[in-house]
Amino acid sequence: MKRLFFFTLFFLITVMQVTAQTDFDKTTIKSIMKQVADWQIANPNKGAEHDDLDWTHAALYMGMLDWAELTEKEDGDDSYYQWLMRIGRRNHFQVGKWMYHADFIAVGQPFIDLYVKYGNKKMIAPVMARANWVVENPAETTLELDYGKLETLDRWSWCDALFMAPPVYAKLYALTKNRKYLDFLNKEYKATYEYLYDKDEHLFYRDRRFFAKREANGKKVFWGRGNGWVLGGLVEILQVLPQDESSRTFYQDLFVTLATRVAGLQSEDGYWHASLLDPASYPSPETSATGFIVYALAYGVNEGLLDKAAFIPVIEKGWKALVDAVEPDGKLGYVQPIGADPRKVTRDMTEVYGVGAFLLSGCQIYKMAGK
Template sequence: MTMCVVRMLSALSICGMFLGGGQPAAVGQHLPTPEQQKRIEYDNVTKHNGDQPDSPGPLATDLDSSINPAAVDRAMRKVADWEIARAQPYFGDTWEWSVLYTGVMAAADSLHDPKYLETMDAVGQKFDWKLRSHLPNADDQSIAQMYSEIYLQKHDSRIIANTREQLDALIAAEDQPVTRIPWWWCDALYMGPPVWTRLYAITNERKYLDYINREWWKTSSLLYDEKEHLYFRDATYLHKTEPNGQKMFWSRGNGWVMGGLVRTLEFMPEDNPMRARYVEQFRQMAERVAGLQSPDGLWRSGLLDADYYVLPENSGSALFTYALAWGVNHGLLSRKRYQRVVERGWAGLVKHIYADGRIGCMQQTGAEPAFYLPSASYNFGVGAFLLAGSEVRQLKRPHKL
């Protein structure tokens, strides 16, 4: 069977079918390919990251998609409580879970409910406040974002002892020959750098900022397209294209970068000589991403081929909404230019919340644009949604959409 035929079969339209508890599939929507289905099953059965049921039930009718803080809080609580109830038996220390934890920490701060912080404290104790592996990569470091934020509240040195030991070892190892850039994939810019800036905030040791300033811009020089103002996922995607011939820029991958930028800037001091360079890249990406927002307020899995990826992709959309809202709230982005983009993004996300608290239309784990069912929900996407809510609720002067 030729590759052309395989592609045609894997991209069969399922319009006319009904998914999501009687909701019609979007016209032109594609089924996951066989390889994507393997990933879906791995996420569900092996890692318990989430699932894509055929019948998830009805959508929620008790939520308001406005940015009124009380309305945002209701949506955040509904989704957070559903995800914690679903996932708590499986809580892990991999990157997928770590992203969820960043969102739960944001919910704890926004909702002022001690149960969320208590849940995260229990996770830290479960893993003895340790990183996933010795001399970890960025994915394995990511859980320390949660550790460090708990430390900033409890000031118990045990909480960050292993993180500090591991990061110091990585700095010491820089003198040894290396074969590749440590943060060689764009996702790493969310997973790793925010740990380093938080450790700087805790210790006031500039070596942690120096490490970021070296490594971030190595990654940027490799993966950032100066014309498109978007990141390729990794170097293997530099020359890949979408069905329409455009460059392949993955929504969630660029969401990781924008989320990583704001979480890094959050704890980066104003006197860091490189700070202005991060801000400039953030503003470039914000302008580009805002221009790619679809009429429903969301973004597609392949940013430059929205017609091919019919369903919105809500993990990337949530990360964009979070980053743009953070930029407005912290004075780095124009409220006049970006608040409406954020409001439309949030409203679009809320419309995908089901009655039980599931939030759908999230791509399974992967490295490039893919297909999924409307019900698809994953721990990392929930984390992104909670982060978005934590910033959206702080926006001022809401206006009617």
């Protein structure tokens, strides 16, 4: 009887895996990604905080890079790479203005990746110069973020920063093998982790202002996109840190723990809403949080870090939700505007970082479909 039970369990798990995988069609995935990418290129956002070198566009470029790699490999189409190169050239591959602020070095991530592809040192010189200065002259400020004291933004004092800056140092270490980048990354990341990570809830507060706040249902305030930012940043770090690097264990363990916790907070509609622990107060879909989370979960399954049987149904449901938010012309809707906390979202709202998250997740889904 016991043998029959385990055989039945094995059979059901196998069926779950096969069923989940067969719902991903490569042609359909590629088609919807092209629609979304092309709509965004044709409809650039030039409003506040949308300079070429801002963090908003850095997230978009990361998604466009993965999409560019896919289309060049599959179709011989380098037009998306050329779009990214035009942006880099017209800005001389510079990074943002503030010396320490994580948001202003985020654009260095795609520029490093372009350097890896094309080998032109002009593409990497500005971000390396900025990183070198920061490493050699580390900020000596508190992690207690206070917008009335701008120097408190000099360190990674808000969880979004863990997507913006840490991957830059991870990529520079992977490229140069100079441990100063890795040492700085490890020190600053772990400081932020110790400060903003709730070890009971296994989630990140956005910043210290939310420690004592509560949602309408009495739960702690954990922002959907904020934790999506952290997961996305962990993926970028794990993709470049060598497997035999001892400090990789910390990031990998954190990734698995956070991914597992967040997966269990998916709403019935397939989305992760603006508030992770009080989705009823923010019932609208939210595609930027969902995009980064699906990206991370799909990466985790593709790399064998997350269990297929447990996570593929979650990923499948999340990807379907993302696709449902795309208009016929390719506009991605339900993207929460720029902010620092859960807020209301409507279908007509879009943002470039939401598109970046969509493309990042789509490329991992495409990879999964290929398996």
